[in-house]
Amino acid sequence: MPINYTDLKNRRFEDVRQRYSARDTILYALGIGMGADPQDQHQLRYVFDSELRAMPTMAVVLGSPGFWMQLPETGLDWKNILHLDQELTLHQSLPASGEVVGKTTVEALVDKRASGAVLYTRCDVFDVATSALLATTRSGNLCRSDGHFEGGDTIDWTVHKLPNSPPDLQCDLPSTAQAALIYHLSGDDNPLHVDITYARQAGFERPMLHGLGTFGMAGHAALRTLCAYDPARLKKLRVRFSAPFYPGETLRTTFWTYGNGTAGFQCHSVQRGVMVINNGFVEYMQ
Numbered sequence: 001m002p003i004n005y006t007d008l009k010n011r012r013f014e015d016v017r018q019r020y021s022a023r024d025t026i027l028y029a030l031g032i033g034m035g036a037d038p039q040d041q042h043q044l045r046y047v048f049d050s051e052l053r054a055m056p057t058m059a060v061v062l063g064s065p066g067f068w069m070q071l072p073e074t075g076l077d078w079k080n081i082l083h084l085d086q087e088l089t090l091h092q093s094l095p096a097s098g099e100v101v102g103k104t105t106v107e108a109l110v111d112k113r114a115s116g117a118v119l120y121t122r123c124d125v126f127d128v129a130t131s132a133l134l135a136t137t138r139s140g141n142l143c144r145s146d147g148h149f150e151g152g153d154t155i156d157w158t159v160h161k162l163p164n165s166p167p168d169l170q171c172d173l174p175s176t177a178q179a180a181l182i183y184h185l186s187g188d189d190n191p192l193h194v195d196i197t198y199a200r201q202a203g204f205e206r207p208m209l210h211g212l213g214t215f216g217m218a219g220h221a222a223l224r225t226l227c228a229y230d231p232a233r234l235k236k237l238r239v240r241f242s243a244p245f246y247p248g249e250t251l252r253t254t255f256w257t258y259g260n261g262t263a264g265f266q267c268h269s270v271q272r273g274v275m276v277i278n279n280g281f282v283e284y285m286q
Contacts, residue, residue, distance in 0.1 A: 003075040003117065003143075005109055005151040011074075013104040016063045017128065022049055022097045024186070028058045031183035032216030033175050042229035054094040056234045057219035059135035060086070060212050061186045062094075063102015063125045069141065070190070076119075077145035079192070079202050083211030084118060085140030085157045087238040088219075091133045093231050099128040107138070111152035116144040120157070159240060160281040162264045167254035171221040172270065175209065179247040183213040208244035214251070214276060215239055218267050221253035222282045226263060235261075236283035245269055245276040253280075261286050 026047050029035065034055065035047035045053045070078040107120040118140055125135045140157050176182075180193045188210050191198040199207045219237050227233035245251065250270040257263045261284055267277035 002149040003146045005149055008074065008119070009106055009109055009153075011106055013065050013068075016065055016102040016104070017099065018063050018102065019099040020062065020097060022052050025052060025054045025058065025096050027182070028061060028186045028216075029055050031179065031186055032057070032213055032220055033173055033179065034220060036174050036176075042224070045229070052096040053231055054096050055216065055219065056090050056094060056135075056223070056231045057088060057212075057216040057237065058186075059090065059094055059125055060088055060137050060215065061188070062100050062135075063104075063123060064187060065102070065104050065123075066187060067190050069119070069143075075146075076143055079198070080116075080144040080146075082142045082144065083139065083241055084142040085120075085138075085238075085240050086211065086215050087138040087236070088215075089136045089236050090234060091135060092127075094134060095127070100134065101126050101128055108153040108155050110155070111147055111149055112142075113147045115147060116142055117146040117149065117152070118142055118157075120155075157240070160238065160264055160279045162266065162279060163256050165256070167266075168257045169225050169255040171225045171253045171255075173217055173221055173224075173251045173253070175217065175245075175247055175249055175251065177248040179213065180207055180209050181247075183210050183216075188212060204244060206246065209247050211241050214241070214245045214267070217245075217251045218253055218265070218277055218280060221251070221267070222255075222263075222265070222284065225253070225255060226257075226282065226284050233285040234282070235285065236281070238279075238281045239267075239277045240279040241276065242278045243269075243274050243276045251276070253277075255282075
């Protein structure tokens, strides 16, 4: 049965009010591999209570409605949904602990016909104490079995084109075999990432790291390589996912710097030689 474009486009989400603690902040950072080098004092600030900092990319798990596309009333085939695009804009630095409210809307639903449908959502995250807008996240999900519906939007994600020249900088970050198990404790309970039965039903050899987990690792690479681990300097991160990244692999991020506080990047699995993120774009304070 085709999905109902009007129902999905006009879907109303309850505001999600969420209190998070220093423990939650540390758990998120551990889930994306922060602290892998016990001698790195910069990483220690994100995984230890003393002078704790919040990873900027943690904004993508705050105030989220969760994996709502799994709900029967959406009409979506949730086992065949892949995270395609992700963008994060930081308006202010995240507190290491606090209370936020997330306001989610469906921005667009694009019919890709035989390729499926692309569902774009937006979430604005506000600080409850100050009412300040902390971050805006935008996501694109490819619903592989849900194309050929009646109606639809024509807008599409703007893809950042990378230069043909060799990259300027490189950053290698390891992940652990338990990375997805740790990351799912930050709120993403899609079993595709933790249960091999679901992963194989979706056509994957084994559970892969959550797209937002890989996004967080790319954010770590940008924070380390371009921002000297200062979270206030990272302003925007945008990616297109191109292949699964598996827990236990090393993520190699290569950057093209443009000299104006922006850079393009790609991410590869070192072990498999496979590009897992393409068309990456980052804005930062120099």
